[in-house]
Amino acid sequence: MVQPDQSSLRNQLLRALAPEDFALVGPYLEPVALPKGKVLIEPNQPIEYVYFAESGVASVVALNSDHRPVEIAIVGWEGLVGPSIVLGVDRTPHQSFFQMEGGGYRIATPHLIRALEASRTLHDLLLRYIYVVTVQTAATAMSNGDSVLSERLARWLLMCHDRVDGNELALTHEFLSLMLAVRRPGVTEAIHLLEGTGMIRARRSHITILDRERLEETAGDSYGVPEAEYERLIPNPEVSGGSHSRRDPREIE
Structure with missing residues (x-):
C-alpha cells in the first residue's frame, strides 16, 4: 500500500x-469511495474501520425504537468517523452513513489503536477533535430545544456548507425532515422562508x-461555538482564524 503524501491531503x-x-x-x-447512503458504522457492531473524509459529508444519527434517525453530528473533511475507537470503545449505539457522496481514506481499527498506543501527541490531537464533536452535539441539542425551525435549518445548511466544495448542497426535503426530526x-x-429572503435557492x-452572511445572522447563537472550538484546538498550517475556515483551506484566499 502506497502512503499518501500528507501535504496533498484535504482531511484537516x-x-x-x-x-x-x-x-x-x-x-x-x-483510499475509499464514499457514495451517498453508504453506512460506515452500524449500531452496536464492532467498528472495523475509522474513516477520514476528503470530500462529502457523513451523518451520525441516533435511532429510536422505530429505527427513525435523528441526526446528532455531522462530519466532513475536518474530522473522522469512528471516534469511539480513540476513547477505547469498540462500538457505539449510533449509526454513521454518508449523506453527501465523497471519498477519503479508512484505516483498520487495530492499526489505529497501535498508533494511538505509540504516540501521546497523536492521541491528544484526536481527543481534542472528539471534544469538539461533543460541543457540536451539545449545540445541536440546544438548537433543537431553543431555536425556531428556520434558525435550525440555517445552522444545518451552514454546517454542510462548511464541508463541501462550492455552494451546491445535494439535499432533499425528505432527508432534511429526517435530519432535523420534524415533519x-x-x-x-x-x-x-430562507429562499424568499434571498439566502438560498431551492430546486429538486x-x-x-x-x-452565507445572512444565513449566519439567521442561525444566530445556534451556529459558531463548535466551529470556534475547532479553530482553537486543531492546528491548521494554512489558515489562521477567520469565518468559514472549515472549508478546504486551499479554497480560502
Whole structure:
C-alpha cells in the first residue's frame, strides 16, 4: 500500500498530524469511495474501520425504537468517523452513513489503536477533535430545544456548507425532515422562508447557498461555538482564524 503524501491531503486532522505521527498511520490509510447512503458504522457492531473524509459529508444519527434517525453530528473533511475507537470503545449505539457522496481514506481499527498506543501527541490531537464533536452535539441539542425551525435549518445548511466544495448542497426535503426530526411540511415552509429572503435557492434535490452572511445572522447563537472550538484546538498550517475556515483551506484566499 502506497502512503499518501500528507501535504496533498484535504482531511484537516490528517494534515494537522506531526510528521512522525502521520508516519504511524500513513502506511495503513486505504483510499475509499464514499457514495451517498453508504453506512460506515452500524449500531452496536464492532467498528472495523475509522474513516477520514476528503470530500462529502457523513451523518451520525441516533435511532429510536422505530429505527427513525435523528441526526446528532455531522462530519466532513475536518474530522473522522469512528471516534469511539480513540476513547477505547469498540462500538457505539449510533449509526454513521454518508449523506453527501465523497471519498477519503479508512484505516483498520487495530492499526489505529497501535498508533494511538505509540504516540501521546497523536492521541491528544484526536481527543481534542472528539471534544469538539461533543460541543457540536451539545449545540445541536440546544438548537433543537431553543431555536425556531428556520434558525435550525440555517445552522444545518451552514454546517454542510462548511464541508463541501462550492455552494451546491445535494439535499432533499425528505432527508432534511429526517435530519432535523420534524415533519416534511415544516421543512418546506422553512426552506421557502430562507429562499424568499434571498439566502438560498431551492430546486429538486438541491439547495444553493446565495448569501452565507445572512444565513449566519439567521442561525444566530445556534451556529459558531463548535466551529470556534475547532479553530482553537486543531492546528491548521494554512489558515489562521477567520469565518468559514472549515472549508478546504486551499479554497480560502
